[in-house]
Amino acid sequence: MNINGQSFLVEINTNDPSQSIILGSLPVIWGGEGGVWNGNEGLFYTEGANDIYFYNPVNESSILVCDIPNDIGIYGLSFPPPGVPEYDCLIACTTDAGTLTQAGPYNTCTNATLNFPAAIQTDLDNNDLLQYILFSNPADTAGSIVAVSNTPNFTFAPPMQPGVTYYVAAMAGNDVNGNVDLDDPCLDFSNVLQVTWRPLPAVTFSLAGSTDVCAGECRTITATFTGTAPFTLTYVTPAGTFTQAFAGSTGTFQVCVPPGAPPGALSVQATALTDAWCTCQ
Incomplete structure (x- = not known):
């Protein structure tokens, strides 16, 4: 696109041409084709017979992306080099990041x-x-x-x-x-x-009614989990330490206060929790 002698790079919206946008101005170049480099939309173009550059119209900068040996000449671009920097034109590059042995996910x-x-x-x-x-x-x-x-x-x-x-x-x-x-x-x-x-799993406890209990009383505790089921919970009560598995995000267990224990608020403390992925202690 040319406006008053100045060239501009335009992104055409093929579904609605009226929504096309101007990406920025262009330098005086030849042999150019639109494309993407490192996530930026711009223009690949040639300079001389051995170099391909990428022009970013947003910051009006150019970067060399292909340095072709002197025994090969460029006479124009019909398409942007796909897969750069692996594209064949970079035969002068020897840098290789190597391979990561397949593992995971x-x-x-x-x-x-x-x-x-x-x-x-x-x-x-x-x-x-x-x-x-x-x-x-x-x-x-x-x-x-x-x-x-x-x-x-x-x-x-x-x-x-x-x-x-x-x-x-x-x-x-x-x-x-x-x-x-x-x-x-x-x-x-x-x-x-x-x-x-x-994320690390977590658990909260709740019980219906008063939290005050007397010796010999039993209460039903509801455990609500965040994380990925199944869960394995280890918890401490006045009666000792217990471990229990839960198939879903909620479950219940019973806590009984030993005979002879003084009356007061019921104490339940989680000491370890494991879900499908992680353990929290």
């Missing part, structure tokens, strides 16, 4: 550490760094990174959320101040493994 408790296999068969340049990432969208790996680690493990921390599916992978690229440069044209990611953080 992991269901890791929020009070535990996620450990997964270290990357193997990596290939790093002298200025490269290998790191591990936890991210939320396999269709936009670099754009959905939640946490970065120099070792193959993560602990639960904000903004991570329990019950949400995440992914882990190794990534390799130029080392910039101790972190992988996400704009490195040779940036590479390994295969991914899946993980879901599981």
Whole structure:
């Protein structure tokens, strides 16, 4: 699209062209095709006969994404390079984040550490760094990174959320101040493994009527659980310590006060609780 001599990149809404939006202005380029790079919509274009760049109209920046050897020439683009940086045009890149041995999917408790296999068969340049990432969208790996680690493990921390599916992978690229440069044209990611953080189970007790009891009396306690059934509950009462299994999110048990015990409020305390995934003590 050209307005008063200035070119603009437009995202066409094929269902309703009137809802199409202007993404931003374009530099003077040739051989361009629209596409997505690291989650940003923009334009792939050629400069000279050996380089392919990506132009981001939002911040009006260009980045080299493909450096083709001099014995191969470019005469235009008919489509954006799919799968960049794995696309064949990057034959000059040797950076390889390797492979994570297939494992999982992991269901890791929020009070535990996620450990997964270290990357193997990596290939790093002298200025490269290998790191591990936890991210939320396999269709936009670099754009959905939640946490970065120099070792193959993560602990639960904000903004991570329990019950949400995440992914882990190794990534390799130029080392910039101790972190992988996400704009490195040779940036590479390994295969991914899946993980879901599981919340710790919890229980609350309730009983109908007064909590005051006398020696020899028995009361029915209702336990209400949060977490994933089944549950195993260990609890302490005036009569001792007991362990009981519950198939659903609620259940009952009886507490009897031993003969000779002084009258007073009934005491019931949970000391351990396990659900389908985690243990809370």
